[in-house]
Amino acid sequence: MDIDINIKVKVWRQKGPKEKGRFETYGLKNISQGSSFLEMMDILNEQLINEGKEPVVFDHDCREGICGICSLYIDGYPHGPDEDITTCQLHMRKFNEGDTITVEPWRSAGFPIIKDLMVDRTSFDKIIQAGGYVSVNTGGAPDANSIPIPRHDAEAAMDSAACIGCGACVAACKNGSAMLFVAAKVTQLALLPQGRAEAKKRAKSMVAKMDELGFGNCTNTGACEVECPKNIAITDIARLNYEFLNAKIRD
Amino acid sequence: MHWLINSTIGRKFVMSISGLFLILFLLFHMSMNLVLVFSLDAYDQVTQFLGANWYAVVASLILAAGFIVHILYASILTLQNQKARGKDKYAVKNTKDASWSSKNMYVLGFVVLSFLVLHMIQFWYEMQFKELFGMEGAINRGSELIVPLFKQPLYVIVYLIAFVALWLHLTHGFWSALHTVGWNNTIWMKRLKNISYVVATIIVAGFTVIPIYVYFFVPSPF
Ligand code: HEM
Ligand code: SF4
Ligand code: FES
Numbered sequence: 001m002d003i004d005i006n007i008k009v010k011v012w013r014q015k016g017p018k019e020k021g022r023f024e025t026y027g028l029k030n031i032s033q034g035s036s037f038l039e040m041m042d043i044l045n046e047q048l049i050n051e052g053k054e055p056v057v058f059d060h061d062c063r064e065g066i067c068g069i070c071s072l073y074i075d076g077y078p079h080g081p082d083e084d085i086t087t088c089q090l091h092m093r094k095f096n097e098g099d100t101i102t103v104e105p106w107r108s109a110g111f112p113i114i115k116d117l118m119v120d121r122t123s124f125d126k127i128i129q130a131g132g133y134v135s136v137n138t139g140g141a142p143d144a145n146s147i148p149i150p151r152h153d154a155e156a157a158m159d160s161a162a163c164i165g166c167g168a169c170v171a172a173c174k175n176g177s178a179m180l181f182v183a184a185k186v187t188q189l190a191l192l193p194q195g196r197a198e199a200k201k202r203a204k205s206m207v208a209k210m211d212e213l214g215f216g217n218c219t220n221t222g223a224c225e226v227e228c229p230k231n232i233a234i235t236d237i238a239r240l241n242y243e244f245l246n247a248k249i250r251d
Numbered sequence: 252m253h254w255l256i257n258s259t260i261g262r263k264f265v266m267s268i269s270g271l272f273l274i275l276f277l278l279f280h281m282s283m284n285l286v287l288v289f290s291l292d293a294y295d296q297v298t299q300f301l302g303a304n305w306y307a308v309v310a311s312l313i314l315a316a317g318f319i320v321h322i323l324y325a326s327i328l329t330l331q332n333q334k335a336r337g338k339d340k341y342a343v344k345n346t347k348d349a350s351w352s353s354k355n356m357y358v359l360g361f362v363v364l365s366f367l368v369l370h371m372i373q374f375w376y377e378m379q380f381k382e383l384f385g386m387e388g389a390i391n392r393g394s395e396l397i398v399p400l401f402k403q404p405l406y407v408i409v410y411l412i413a414f415v416a417l418w419l420h421l422t423h424g425f426w427s428a429l430h431t432v433g434w435n436n437t438i439w440m441k442r443l444k445n446i447s448y449v450v451a452t453i454i455v456a457g458f459t460v461i462p463i464y465v466y467f468f469v470p471s472p473f
Binding site: 010021023073075076077102104107108109110172173174175176177179207208210211214215216217218219220221222223226227233234235237238239240241242243244245246248 | 257258262263264328332334336337339341343344345347348349353354356423427430432434435436437
């Protein structure tokens, strides 16, 4: 049963990208376990404002696990200590009376800190702009079965398309690698006939952009797939490797 | 061919191919060693055959190149990855998500490398190097080196420690190498990981037999 708990939150505070950051610990009383983690952060901010202090900056938008903007590295886990959810779907039920919860930003050279817990993830947009699309006007929706696609491919493409671009994979990776994200984007299109036409060009240009932005080299540790809120599997990375090597060797 | 250096997947490709090549070498080396368990004389014939002949020298050079490429790329990748991770470390470490060996390939590789240096001094220098450069006391009967060495418990233990590191390196390395060249999918993932354990265990068990067999079962030369 949900009860009200008293907790401490140890939050990373950093004034700006160049500023030196540090942890601050705040006490919170009577937080309902039925509330969400971000509601708890809202309560913390209200408390800070009432005390005349600066509220903690963090990213959030849809608060229902679809937009991919929320982040937060909570007690050692991107998106917190629960499975297959985003931070906005995390509940205070996961925590107990007297806990000290450590909240950190995504830490990776590819995601510089803007302020407090907010990081700059525009590098992901740049990778998408490098080729994560089909460059024809699709027009109106075509007849459902006009292009036959094997069921297995359609399902696998849909699974990969579930990626919301949150960056938890990069945050979890000891190498700061963005391979899971790029692999999901490449896979989603490589499996479908509409995406096939540009598959080689796409794999090459998205990987080149990822390299240019300074993301690390994947060593297949698999930490990313454990933390991905959308269950993207590292077998997508094998497919990206295949698509890329295939494109390069045929050049 | 710039992409083998400039692109992350290109670099990984080199890592994978050089790693798989080294695994092939280990399989060959291990089978050759096992001859010793059946007959010291037969083993000595093998080592005499592989002395400083041109084919053995060429094979050694190719092998050395394989090691150098693998180690060089390992160092480049590790440095780049540390930079990509950034200076700020997480206050709360995550130890659960990934296996220890997958996160410590460089450390494990370094243990293997240190062992390699010792091993080269103890065998390669005495056998091929001395013969190649016409130095005094070149040995071409392998057993003259192996038996006295593994009668010393210290070296048995040092070799065993290196084999453990190698085992850990290979349990992650083998499937990872195939994943890197794109040969993996949801069905093969589990199989490849299991095959990885089998391959690593066969190689390491084959090597482990030698010092233990010599220590316990070969008559002491002293
Ligand atoms: C007999 C010796 C060795 C064998 C058979 C071997 C084999 C392998 C294999 C198969 C991989 C996987 C490649 C991949 O993930 O695509 C690998 C990765 C690696 N090896 Fe080795 N290795 C050996 C020695 C070394 C040494 C001496 C070092 C370094 C000092 C080293 C450092 C690494 C590193 C850092 C990786 C991970 C790199 C990555 O996944 O991108 N290895 N090794
Ligand atoms: S692959 Fe998963 S963890 Fe990475 S950005 Fe996409 S949804 Fe987030
Ligand atoms: S706020 Fe949109 S996914 Fe969490």
